[in-house]
Amino acid sequence: MKFDQLQKNWDLFGKTDPLWAILTHSEKRNNQWDVNEFLRTGDEEISGVMNYIDTLHITLSRNKALDFGCGVGRLTQALCLYFDQCYGVDIAPSMIELAEKYNRYRTKCHYYVNSTQDLSLFENNSFSFIYSNIVLQHMEPHYSKNFIKEFIRILADDGLLIFQIPSNRISIENRLLSGQSTIKIPLPDSAFRAQITVLKLLTKVEAGSLISAQIQLKNISDITWPAMGDTDDKYQIRLGNHWLSQDGELLVNDDGRVHLPHDLNPMEEVNLELSMKTPIKPGKYILELDMVQEMVSWFKDKGSTTIKLPIQVEESDHTTPEIDLTMPIMEMHGVSKDEVLELIASSGGEIVDIQQDFYAGPSWLSFTYCVRKSPSA
Numbered sequence: 001m002k003f004d005q006l007q008k009n010w011d012l013f014g015k016t017d018p019l020w021a022i023l024t025h026s027e028k029r030n031n032q033w034d035v036n037e038f039l040r041t042g043d044e045e046i047s048g049v050m051n052y053i054d055t056l057h058i059t060l061s062r063n064k065a066l067d068f069g070c071g072v073g074r075l076t077q078a079l080c081l082y083f084d085q086c087y088g089v090d091i092a093p094s095m096i097e098l099a100e101k102y103n104r105y106r107t108k109c110h111y112y113v114n115s116t117q118d119l120s121l122f123e124n125n126s127f128s129f130i131y132s133n134i135v136l137q138h139m140e141p142h143y144s145k146n147f148i149k150e151f152i153r154i155l156a157d158d159g160l161l162i163f164q165i166p167s168n169r170i171s172i173e174n175r176l177l178s179g180q181s182t183i184k185i186p187l188p189d190s191a192f193r194a195q196i197t198v199l200k201l202l203t204k205v206e207a208g209s210l211i212s213a214q215i216q217l218k219n220i221s222d223i224t225w226p227a228m229g230d231t232d233d234k235y236q237i238r239l240g241n242h243w244l245s246q247d248g249e250l251l252v253n254d255d256g257r258v259h260l261p262h263d264l265n266p267m268e269e270v271n272l273e274l275s276m277k278t279p280i281k282p283g284k285y286i287l288e289l290d291m292v293q294e295m296v297s298w299f300k301d302k303g304s305t306t307i308k309l310p311i312q313v314e315e316s317d318h319t320t321p322e323i324d325l326t327m328p329i330m331e332m333h334g335v336s337k338d339e340v341l342e343l344i345a346s347s348g349g350e351i352v353d354i355q356q357d358f359y360a361g362p363s364w365l366s367f368t369y370c371v372r373k374s375p376s377a
Contacts (some may be wrong), residue, residue: 001331003117006139007091012328014072014094016210021330022071022134026273030212035102039074046078049131049162056353056370060160061128068119068147068163069135073099073111080105083129089114089121117143119150126154132163134359137366141335145343152347152373161349161371166334166360180362181263183226183235187293191223192302194291196239198309199271201287206316208280215239215272215289219264227260229294236294241276244286244308251279257292278313287311332360337367350374 001009013021019033023041053060062083067076070088072095079086088111090096099111112121130151136144144165151161200214217239219225229236238259243252256276264270279285290306291299300306335343337354344351353370360366 001140001329003139003143006143007115009328010090010092010138011094013330014092014098016328018072018095018098021328022074024330029273029275030210039077039102042074042076042078043081045133046075046082046131050082053160058160058352058372059158061156061158063128063156064126065129065131066122066127066154068130068132068151070099070111071095073102073109075131075133076109076111077102077104079129079131080109084108086110087112087122087127089119091115117146119147119154122154124153125156125159128156128159130155130159130161130163133368134164136163136165136335137333137360137364138331140331140333144333144335145339148340148343149347152344152349152371155349155371155373157373159373160352162368163371164357164359164366164368165340166332166364166366167337167340168334168365169363180228181226182228182230183237184230185235186296187225187237188223189302191221191225192291192293192297192299192304193221194218194299194304195220196289196291196307198289198307201309203310204312204314205278207278207282207313208316209278210275211278212273212275213241213289215274216269217264217272217291218269219266222266224266225260225264227263229259234295238292238294239272239274240290240292240298241274242288242290243279244288246284246286248286251285278311282313282315285311285313332364334360334364334366340367340369344369344371345374348374 017031019038020029064085065079065083067079067088070076070090073088076086076088086109088099091114093113096111096113103109151163155161195218197216198213199216202211205211225237236259238257240257241255242250243255245251256274258272258274261270287309288306349371352372355368357366357368
């Protein structure tokens with residue numbers, strides 16, 4: 001998405017489920033993170049980063065640090081334990097508002113909304129340390145590549161830059177090794193048999209809100225369900241939901257979706273979390289849960305049994321702007337390792353170390369780059 005849309009999108013994340021948007025642990029969706037627990041993950045991550053730097057035998061100035069894509073300050077706060085002055089920048093005003101609220105180091109920690117496609121608010125050679133993790137992967141490559149160039153511009157001559165970005169999607173062959181095969185045809189009719197059990201779900205909810213259900217799914221057919229779909233997710237097998245009236249009339253056919261984490265063999269079970277948006281109008285509804293093979297059929301249309309649950313949708317306690325009823329999108333993008341290396345060199349940087357990481361999930365090959373300015377720059 002374009003840069004202004006990207007800002008609106010992440011501002012919406014900040015207004016609806018900010019901590020989960022930063023650390024997407026399935027059990028923490030819908031504002032289930034405890035703030036102190038969340039901030040402790042930042043302390044642990046930065047402690048690990050500083051230990052990693054020690055292994056590189058680099059003498060690092062502790063003057064000024066920058067946390068790019070700081071969100072609510074999870075890592076910025078942790079950096080304050082190691083640096084004299086720390087700066088956090090983020091595209092979303094709502095995230096920065098929360099970062100200021102959680103700021104424990106008022107005199108040494110500073111937050112900024114950055115609405116531009118560069119870091120022009122900072123001068124050349126400003127920072128002893130720059131860190132960015134699970135941020136660049138959520139913007140289109142022409143934006144992330146420009147920010148990498150900007151990192152090197154504002155990095156001090158004796159400073160250190162560490163950033164993470166995915167390189168490319170993992171091949172189908174590697175997915176097979178991790179239990180993720182691809183389906184490119186409709187399932188046979190005998191495969192459309194599922195047993196759906198609700199483990200956790202609120203039955204009284206606010207109108208126009210985001211909710212989630214903890215689901216146990218069992219493949220009771222005699223066919224393995226592949227986890228991956230074809231191009232544009234055609235043929236992918238997912239858990240989804242419908243909203244029905246009390247009389248069983250279909251009101252919303254396409255709402256939430258969640259895909260399989262791996263191939264599901266006959267009689268195998270898996271736990272899933274399905275996120276949904278409740279109807280805007282208060283009243284009594286029926287929530288129907290079913291499986292679907294995209295662009296082929298819902299399982300119920302092939303004879304499988306769905307599960308239907310009564311849900312009471314109540315008037316919201318607060319007025320929500322219309323945009324807040326739209327679900328934000330978490331895009332994923334990568335820049336190939338070769339491109340990143342060429343970009344670093346052409347921008348006046350040099351590689352100190354590269355580590356493969358797993359921050360982008362099982363479908364991506366991802367790397368963390370450790371960079372200093374080239375002496376000749």
